[in-house]
Amino acid sequence: MQRREDLPLSVRVRFLTGRVSLDLSHTGGEGESARWEIVHTPADLAHWLGVILGVDGLTAGPMDLEAMRPLRTAITDTARSLAAGSSARASDIATINAAAAAPPLVPALGVVGAGAGWVAPTTAAALSSIARDAVDLFAGPLAERIRVCASETCGLLLVDTSRPGKRRWCSMQRCGNLAKVRGHRQRATTA
Numbered sequence: 682m683q684r685r686e687d688l689p690l691s692v693r694v695r696f697l698t699g700r701v702s703l704d705l706s707h708t709g710g711e712g713e714s715a716r717w718e719i720v721h722t723p724a725d726l727a728h729w730l731g732v733i734l735g736v737d738g739l740t741a742g743p744m745d746l747e748a749m750r751p752l753r754t755a756i757t758d759t760a761r762s763l764a765a766g767s768s769a770r771a772s773d774i775a776t777i778n779a780a781a782a783a784p785p786l787v788p789a790l791g792v793v794g795a796g797a798g799w800v801a802p803t804t805a806a807a808l809s810s811i812a813r814d815a816v817d818l819f820a821g822p823l824a825e826r827i828r829v830c831a832s833e834t835c836g837l838l839l840v841d842t843s844r845p846g847k848r849r850w851c852s853m854q855r856c857g858n859l860a861k862v863r864g865h866r867q868r869a870t871t872a
């Protein structure tokens with residue numbers, strides 16, 4: 682399994698939302714999101730779900746890919762609606778709930794302190810776990826803290842868990858830093 686820490690920043694930045702449901706949203710989709718697509722085959726799906734959830738040895742088939750797409754679109758549409766101050770669509774809520782109703786991944790304790798493993802993980806269970814994360818996120822107080830990164834060229838989602846609630850960037854390492862550098866340059870030019 683590839684670990685998200687080992688991904689180059691350009692890719693890793695998609696998986697820094699702190700929520701597996703939004704991380705899945707960042708793997709691509711329809712319309713605007715199609716430019717981000719990295720899940721072209723069942724093998725891609727198994728790979729990226731493994732990265733997002735930290736699960737080893739997932740395998741996926743064409744049915745899994747078909748199950749993932751509407752769930753991902755429903756999560757994306759709901760998150761972006763909420764970020765824009767609108768409400769979620771009933772059909773998206775129904776899609777998320779249907780996926781969440783399937784049995785999720787089951788964690789297993791191996792060595793104490795070494796991180797949990799999973800009992801016979803499947804891609805179907807992984808998608809249920811992601812849908813359940815979406816239920817938890819959209820049902821709770823953080824639903825009001827979902828935002829789109831303030832960089833005009835970014836478009837990634839973030840969940841602002843900071844106490845003041847003023848987070849603007851998907852990551853400080855990328856968009857936050859670029860904005861800081863731009864600010865410095867502008868101030869230098871004006872001075």
Ligand SMILES: [Zn+2]
Pocket residue numbers: 830831832835836837850851852856
């Ligand atoms: Zn950004």
